[in-house]
Amino acid sequence: MIGFNLLVAICLGYVVLLFLVAFWGDNQAQAGRGEWLRSPLVYTLSLSIYCTAWTFYGAVGYAARTGLEFVTIYLGPTLVLVGWWWILRKLVRIGRTQRITSIADLISSRYGKSNLLGVIVTLLAVVGTTPYIALQLQSVVLSFSVFSQAAGGENPQSTAFWVAVGLAAFTVLFGTRNLDANERHHGVVTAIALEAVVKLVALLAVGIFVVWGIGGGPRDIAATIEASKIAAWDMNGSRWVTMIFLSAAAFMTLPRMFQVLVVENVSERQLATASWAFPLYMFAMSLFVVPIAVVGLDVLPAGANPDLFVLTVPLHFEKSTLATLTFLGGFSSATSMVIVAAIALSTMMSNHVVMPLWLSLRRGGAAMSGDVRQVVLVSRRLSIAGVLGLGWLYYQVSGGGEALAAIGLIAFVGVAQVLPVMIGGLFWRGATRIGAAAGLSVGFAIWIYALFLPSFGDSGIMSASFLENGPWGLGWLRPQAFFGITGLDPLVHATFWSMVLNTGVFVIGSILSFPRPLERLQGAQFVNVFEHSSTAQSWARGAAEAEDLLVMAQRIMGASEAQALFQAEAMRQGKQGYLPDTTPDFLRALERELSGSVGAATAHAMVSQTVGGASVSVEDLMAVADETAQILEYSNQLEAKSEELTRTARQLQQANEKLTALSIQKDAFLGQISHELRTPMTSIRAFSEILREGGMSPSETQKYSGIIQDEAIRLTRLLDDLLDLSVLEAGQVTLNREEVDLADVIERAVAAGSGRDGGLEIQRNAAREHARVVTDPDRLAQVFINLIANARKYCDAKAPRLTISVETRPDRVQVDFMDNGAGIPPESQTMIFEKFSRLTDHRKAGGAGLGLAICREIMSKLGGAVEYLPGQGGAAFRVTLPRERGAPPR
Amino acid sequence: MSRVPTTFLARETYRRRRIIDAIRVVPIVALLLFMLPMLGAAQMARSTALAGIYLFAVWLAAILATALINRALAGSPGGVGADPLEPGSTAPDETDP
Incomplete structure (x- = not known):
């Protein structure tokens, strides 16, 4: 048996390795050798954060309790990925063209850059993810305790605390290096890809050991399965369907999955490969789950926790190396999930809660003093610490009992509430902000009432009699049996009612309400992303001073990036220098660039503070109403032509202005030069005449000839300068390089x-x-x-x-x-x-x-x-x- | 495919449209097959091992089918995600600088 201290040492060594790998990945990317980091393989491996410790350890426990039902957790994502052409292709394309930074940003951006929706989704995500993080901490503590039972003396609370602190440090270090949330987190992605390999290898190793090492091959294992109590599992049709649906929904709406699936995606090639490669990964992860479960039930004592079979079976057969590998696999599953979840949540919190508050507190506008970059980064770092702190607190308060194990599915139902609004936003132009806010709130409320609060048990917030009789004795409002329909599994019950009412309210609210212009514009951009791939022009030619915009952009993007952007735009317009005309095109491009850092809603608010109010022009609305591709095509061509004309005209105008100015300057030059020559000449002449007349004291003579000399020097300097300039201009100068x-x-x-x-x-x-x-x-x-x-x-x-x-x-x-x-x-x-x-x-x-x-x-x-x-x-x-x-x- | 001149117009586009149809069908068929065990759940005395083998076989078949169809899709000049019916779908990949 491996000693507890040795295990801690191995674990710390592994953590050091992860830090080194993350550093290496960041450095590779910085040195421009990071091309492989964008490969479809790394993308596929980064998706593996779907398989958390809950699935790594829990799948076997799940199988030991309810047989094959555990595969539904993987079947949903498989269907979503295999059917990538239906939803994911569009989602990923929108994510790239609109520079989406999080799922809250997607919803907020689709519904007219509404910050209200951003806040609701952020809240939902935080409430749904916190228990999930607590679950990961619990799994690390439990797996430690398996090893420490022999050694004894370790304190689970302090283990959880230090794991949380370590994860926060890692996430802050590698997750908030660059401000642009749209950029890939290379170090984090590299470390996660490594962890993905470790957990797959660990689970496969245990599986191979169980099938060929203990059992006598697949045929024997099949017989063991038939003989075990797992064979008696009852297939519950409603749970089967519900779980496939839930896992499919959660795969797209979990903040961490959205982060790796959409935000960190750079090409459709990645998605096409992941569409079969990641199902294959999940296939391999679940292939040996049932064999491990039956062998565990077979050889271990009756009271053993099936959630830890992956660890305890190798330990039972004294295979401590294998057990250590498994431990690292579980540790990897837990840490990679927590790291990405913390990055995703901190982006949402800083972009949708902290930044809007900060902006409204500084009424003077975004162009005022203060480094916005620093504010954003600090708020992200604090959010990461806050998210992990909340997770740890939840673990402390809940006591890490059995209740926590059920929280995985409960969190799935919570985040799935975003699904109707998301799918509706992608495919239905008529979906409105009001409908979305109403639908989300209803779904969120039902989830809290019917699933989240009852999950604490009757010792928690809801008493047993409350669950039995409903509030104030209203039977039809019983949390787990709405409208008196009893006998449903609580999970199925909550999923069914929350999704049905959420979708219903969303659809009815959308039909009854009327969208604002920006909503219609964004709706058309999202739904028709493949028809016209330009983004909404929501800025009329504003009175914005390019210089004010530059000042603001420098504070968010950093001086050199902002200057490069402005210079490139000025060059594109045919102008020189750093200040382009503030055309609607340019404002839109600038807003999109900023939204990559602070989210669409905040970027929109900042630009509108500087420009002085957004306005949607008649042409924009006509473009939305225009459905026919030909007309669009034609108008696009016209637009390109007129743009070219505008550019030429601008260049001509600039040249003309300059010529006029030069001509004036030439006259001025002659006037100036005669003036400049004449003034010293006059005094030289006057004083030399005085000197010629004579009859002065030596001191006076001294003084006058001094003046003459000074003036002559000035004259010479002027002539020198002129000569210098003409030599330079004529190109006759020799340079001593x-x-x-x-x-x-x-x-x-x-x-x-x-x-x-x-x-x-x-x-x-x-x-x-x-x-x-x-x-x-x-x-x-x-x-x-x-x-x-x-x-x-x-x-x-x-x-x-x-x-x-x-x-x-x-x-x-x-x-x-x-x-x-x-x-x-x-x-x-x-x-x-x-x-x-x-x-x-x-x-x-x-x-x-x-x-x-x-x-x-x-x-x-x-x-x-x-x-x-x-x-x-x-x-x-x-x-x-x-x-x-x-x-x-x- | 065929070297014989035919009157069939835009053969390439037609082929690509059908490949896209195929990739759209895969998840629907897979979902149906995944739900099939529910039909006989109550009456039949099933074998858990056989049910497991059935599910994993369907799963693997869906993965293989997707991989093969994606290979056929990748050959398009507009990129793997391009659809001939959508003017804007051939936008360049790798938008990130």
């Missing part, structure tokens, strides 16, 4: 630019500045000095501060210069790089307005760019340098 450390160049520029009046504080992060670039260091330093000098001159903050930050990308290096002043107004942002453009015309600036023009020329000669970066709270310039090692472009 060498490989340098960027930090040295910045250091040089800061040193050269400081020390004159010291009013400007410069913030740097020296550690991140080290990057090897091939460039002309003198010219680059000239650009940096110019940007620093600009900040010194124009930053109007009380305590001016310049932040220099360097970011190294695979193909380029970005150096951002951001000050805390008022920034540059949007209408001037395109002009500042032109010659003689000075925003403030006071002479304290002391230059001719050529600095930024020179910077731009230098950077384009160096193969990089300098641009204005909007939305950073002050004036910000981004210098981009290429990093390629090969020959630089001349």
Whole structure:
């Protein structure tokens, strides 16, 4: 017999292995070698979280009590997967096109991004999943106690507690790495795939041992089955059908199953393979269940717990290695379920409960200060801890008795309440938010009343007489015999009435109510996902400032991702820079991108706070009403053409604006240059005339010739600048390229630019500045000095501060210069790089307005760019340098 | 299939539609067969071992049928999930960057 301490050591070793595997999986994905993580095989294995500890241990116990009925738990999912063309194909496609983050998000998004529905489904999921998590903790504790019976002295409560803490740590570490819930959790998926293999191998090993090791092969086992008490099982037709239905429903609606089945799905290829491979997995998992059960009944004493036969049969025959493997299999089943359930629930809680609350508390809008990313991540982490804490608490309170074992099926009935609303939403355009909310509430209430509360037994909330006579003696309201129909199995009774009334109220409510425009739009998008694969245009051309949107998007998606998105969109529209026009198309794309992080309802609320109210245009509604594919096709073509025209027109308009501005600038240039030359010339002439007249004291002579010299220097500097610029523009400049450390160049520029009046504080992060670039260091330093000098001159903050930050990308290096002043107004942002453009015309600036023009020329000669970066709270310039090692472009 | 020129139009599309019909039928047949044991439950003295073998055989047959039909489906240029009747169903897979 294996010692208890050794078992704990093996278990901890296994946990360490899981952590390492998860780390490895994350690193593989980060290094871009994660292609296999998206393979259909890994997807299939991740579905195995359907087989929890309840099925790993419980299936044998189930078979020992009610014979073959246990297979119904697997037959339902088999039917759903084998029939993937009916429902799953559509579900998965919608999940991908709408960037659905959870089952609550799916329901909320389908019914007009309603947060009410999101909250109801989240509540249902939490109530249904908490006991389920308690069940997993119980199974780990029970399996430990089997081993510790010999050793003794271990405390089951503390085991459960530490298992819960460990699982919370794992889930927080690997489940909340990235904010985008739509992204795959590579580390978690890798660990779960490993656990899937472990539990399958463990169960198969016990089965093979039982059939060929103890029994004399399949024929003998068949005889043992006929002789055992299992042969006397009675097939209950209503339970048989109900269980197939329930397991099929739960396979799609359990939050954790929805997470791996829909949210983490990336292609239909995965689904097509899983449609036969996962039924095969379940087939293998259940093949040896009955043999293990009959052998257990045969060899073990009469009082033995059949739920633990998988462990106790190998132990009975002194096969401690096999028993340890089984233990790890059960442990894997429990932990993988809890991890994914916690991820799924925490996403739902943070997106549908915490974020809406947070948004409504900050009336100022999403664009206000505060890092939303941090809020979301913290709320997810707290939710994970909360979910596991609730599970542990439930286990503590319920005492981990027999009642808990029945909770698996009870949870199935609970989550199945989402099914009518989900299926209705996928296939029926007429399903409305009001109908869905009413149906869900009725189903939820009946489930609580007829199944969940009675499951605590008569010692619990409902007394025996209450169950017997109904509330206030109303017989037709008896929790387990509605309308006086007695004799039904409680599970069948609750399933039947909750589903019938839920569906009925949902359908009637939908027929009687009238949907809002956004609901109709979303309904058409969902039901006709295969007809037109674009998403709803729910934004009219708003008065939204692109810059406000950028500020908000940066807070949710992170600065670089948001900037990349905005830049790509601007480029698509034929514009330069970071600020695209806020077209309805762009707003829709942005909202979809955000909903991948915070859910559809929250993303919609955030965008509408910035844009100032959503509106559905007449065209949108006409597109919904339009059923004919030809008309749609035709209008799509027209739309594509008009889009192209719009783009060309926009480019032309931009070019025209620029030409006009350039022409004005040219006149201004001549005027400016004569002015700039004339002022010093005038004073030189005046003072030289005075000097020629003579008759002055030496000090006066000194003073006047000093003035003449200063003015001459200014003149020379101006001419130098002009010359520099014309040489650069004509491309005659020679660059002395060498490989340098960027930090040295910045250091040089800061040193050269400081020390004159010291009013400007410069913030740097020296550690991140080290990057090897091939460039002309003198010219680059000239650009940096110019940007620093600009900040010194124009930053109007009380305590001016310049932040220099360097970011190294695979193909380029970005150096951002951001000050805390008022920034540059949007209408001037395109002009500042032109010659003689000075925003403030006071002479304290002391230059001719050529600095930024020179910077731009230098950077384009160096193969990089300098641009204005909007939305950073002050004036910000981004210098981009290429990093390629090969020959630089001349 | 046949190399003889025929007047049959859009043979490929027709074939694919029928394969899709086949994949839709599999779960219905499987459900019927799974519920079959209920018919004689009360009267017949059944053998549990035989009932088990029957269920597992149906199960395996459904799995094999699905695997084979999916192989036939995977050959389509529009991807495994494409349906000729649905203009939007050939949307690209792997939407995740």
